[in-house]
Amino acid sequence: MNLKELSDLLGLSTTTVSRALGGYPEVGAETRRRVRAAAAEHGYRPNRRAAALATGRSMAIGHVIPTNQGNEMVNPVFADFIAGAGEVYAQAGYDMTMSVVSDGDEAMAYRQLAMDRGVDGMIVHGPREHDSRLDLLRETGTPFVVHGRFPGSEPDYDFVDVDNARAFRRATDLLLDLGHRRIGLLNGPVHMDFARRRLDGFVSAHDARGLSVDRASIRHSEMSEQAGYDAARRLLAAPRPPTAFVVSSLIMALGGRRAVQDGGLTVGRDVSIVTHDDMLSYLTNGGDVPIFTATRSSVRAAGRRCAEILLARVAAPDDGPMQEVWKSDLVLGASTGPAPD
Amino acid sequence: MNLKELSDLLGLSTTTVSRALGGYPEVGAETRRRVRAAAAEHGYRPNRRAAALATGRSMAIGHVIPTNQGNEMVNPVFADFIAGAGEVYAQAGYDMTMSVVSDGDEAMAYRQLAMDRGVDGMIVHGPREHDSRLDLLRETGTPFVVHGRFPGSEPDYDFVDVDNARAFRRATDLLLDLGHRRIGLLNGPVHMDFARRRLDGFVSAHDARGLSVDRASIRHSEMSEQAGYDAARRLLAAPRPPTAFVVSSLIMALGGRRAVQDGGLTVGRDVSIVTHDDMLSYLTNGGDVPIFTATRSSVRAAGRRCAEILLARVAAPDDGPMQEVWKSDLVLGASTGPAPD
DNA sequence: CCGCTGGTCCAAAGCGCTTTGGGGGCCGGG
DNA sequence: CCCGGCCCCCAAAGCGCTTTGGACCAGCGG
Numbered sequence A, B: 001m002n003l004k005e006l007s008d009l010l011g012l013s014t015t016t017v018s019r020a021l022g023g024y025p026e027v028g029a030e031t032r033r034r035v036r037a038a039a040a041e042h043g044y045r046p047n048r049r050a051a052a053l054a055t056g057r058s059m060a061i062g063h064v065i066p067t068n069q070g071n072e073m074v075n076p077v078f079a080d081f082i083a084g085a086g087e088v089y090a091q092a093g094y095d096m097t098m099s100v101v102s103d104g105d106e107a108m109a110y111r112q113l114a115m116d117r118g119v120d121g122m123i124v125h126g127p128r129e130h131d132s133r134l135d136l137l138r139e140t141g142t143p144f145v146v147h148g149r150f151p152g153s154e155p156d157y158d159f160v161d162v163d164n165a166r167a168f169r170r171a172t173d174l175l176l177d178l179g180h181r182r183i184g185l186l187n188g189p190v191h192m193d194f195a196r197r198r199l200d201g202f203v204s205a206h207d208a209r210g211l212s213v214d215r216a217s218i219r220h221s222e223m224s225e226q227a228g229y230d231a232a233r234r235l236l237a238a239p240r241p242p243t244a245f246v247v248s249s250l251i252m253a254l255g256g257r258r259a260v261q262d263g264g265l266t267v268g269r270d271v272s273i274v275t276h277d278d279m280l281s282y283l284t285n286g287g288d289v290p291i292f293t294a295t296r297s298s299v300r301a302a303g304r305r306c307a308e309i310l311l312a313r314v315a316a317p318d319d320g321p322m323q324e325v326w327k328s329d330l331v332l333g334a335s336t337g338p339a340p341d
Numbered sequence C: 001c002c003g004c005t006g007g008t009c010c011a012a013a014g015c016g017c018t019t020t021g022g023g024g025g026c027c028g029g030g
Numbered sequence D: 001c002c003c004g005g006c007c008c009c010c011a012a013a014g015c016g017c018t019t020t021g022g023a024c025c026a027g028c029g030g
Helices: A003-010 A014-022 A029-042 A048-055 A076-092 A103-114 A133-140 A164-177 A193-208 A225-236 A250-262 A299-315 B003-010 B014-022 B029-042 B048-055 B076-092 B103-114 B133-140 B164-177 B193-208 B225-236 B250-262 B299-315
Strands: A060-067 A095-102 A121-124 A144-147 A158-162 A183-187 A218-220 A244-247 A272-277 A293-296 A323-326 A329-331 B060-067 B095-102 B121-124 B144-147 B158-162 B183-187 B218-220 B244-247 B272-277 B293-296 B323-326 B329-331
Touching (some): A003 A029, A014 A029, A060 A299, A060 B076, A076 A299, A095 A103, A121 A133, A164 A183, A244 A250, B060 B076, B121 B133, B144 B299, B164 B293, B193 B218, B244 B250
Parallel strands (some): A060 A121, A121 A144, A183 A218, B158 B323, B183 B244
């Protein structure tokens, strides 16, 4: 059933039917009623592709996820993010178009989605150093919003980010207050912007107290359980092992905890752990009492907010930049305690 | 730059240019070369939406993910699955269109994607009891492939599934062989087809030895860490607690392990655990020696295969059903040992 | 020399929708 | 009585691409 058929059926022009359905004022009340009824009865729904072609708006938002054998982007965090964003899209009648590409083809994927596939906007995930995507997107003129921030100069684009530096500074401060002096940092890949900012926070907390940080106790890796385990394990094997860890994700922290336990030590007594917690739905940080002391910020909420901003941007391309930096909570859990003597 | 402009530039008709780019034989070699060169130079890429309208094929595959406050579908397993499927789509020039909807609107989302958004096919996730989606999709005539199987009669549709019953029967057999007689089952939601089959495998292993299973030791829940913890905790608090667990996902198993440890017990000695492992990229089951003894099957590979089958189905709608039941491996890890006396 | 067959290329007709630019009634004011 | 306005509605022109149905021009066999 298409517009033409429905119109013929009603003895009306396609113009009128289209307008009646679209809610335009140029159509009589009674006519509109009839049209709506007929559409419902015959299950008519306008063909989106055709509408997209006619209007130039495709009612879809693009996400591209790079993937490369155990890559850190196709990850639980990402899943929760798109769950949040997807809710907003669905409510606004938008689709979500995802392109999964291997790392090298990423730029091409952005170009393709923005150009030929005709999404109306894009979300940029995981900004990092030397990231060509910013220029790329500006070049194509596609509206976009960044989850996170590109490193470097003052951003003039839309973004939603967590105050990573502050979060990790506070986390580190807590451990320092508890008397810990050898603290390991289990961070994400160093080229990722968020990891860099967290590192800065970690370092600045030390600096503020005139303490030096041992570069060897800083590990950058993929944010998997195994990587967390390996990194923690290695640090714990050092002659003067850390008495505490600051960790970049709950999953890594699980690995860290496993390493601690494997060493016959107890988390929260022998070794303290503070982790960042993205509040993933299927991997919560315990029940009433959090397992881990954690800096906390919902990535799903971030997904929602990014989507909202993007849709607003699509509607008003020339408004000033919409930028949000979220403060994360620092919640106390069972994984931290005073430094052992 | 659109087709018309490019054609004018070349002094050719749009027909010829379109065909040259499409690789059709009706165009001279030299002309084709010129066209290709010009297209590359000016960065011309055909507008997908227009092409979709013209051909009737939209070059997109639909996935719908239901979501409902801490739902089990927007989960890490799902992330890995679409990573696998996405690779295949990308290579074949397909897009992935995702619709995130709250549980109630699921049927509508399928209908919409299949009808107006014009995807060429759909993947069905998480088949369950009383699932209306099968009829729905048949009704719309959209090609689809199921990840898993619908409960009930002999399937006549395309699907890729793991032999869940066999996997859990073997897992249970292993524990029984080790002398365990009180085994807890930490399973997914009971209405999910895979959970039902796993339960069957668990029970049949007991039946085959003339052992009865204590229904109280069977827990069905969401497959989160916390749910795993809670369920295991409760079972361990019973007067005659289980000496072993069969668990439906690695994430749940992590919760289970936490519960065991919280009880002052040691995994692999006091309490054995066998879990299903979906081989998620960021949550691997340890390094050389698996942490958990596990039934193992890559969900990412399943995603790839589902996508391949779906694309084949789209190309040949009338071929016989393509159905695969994968045998999962049973790998020995450090989480199992003989039953304590 | 002619009709035929291939090889190239083109004009034009869609695909299904939105939207511009009117076109008839009908009413009220001059 | 006439004309301008207002309401409703319609015809038709795209949106950018694919694809059908030729057209034109060799080249070739008869």
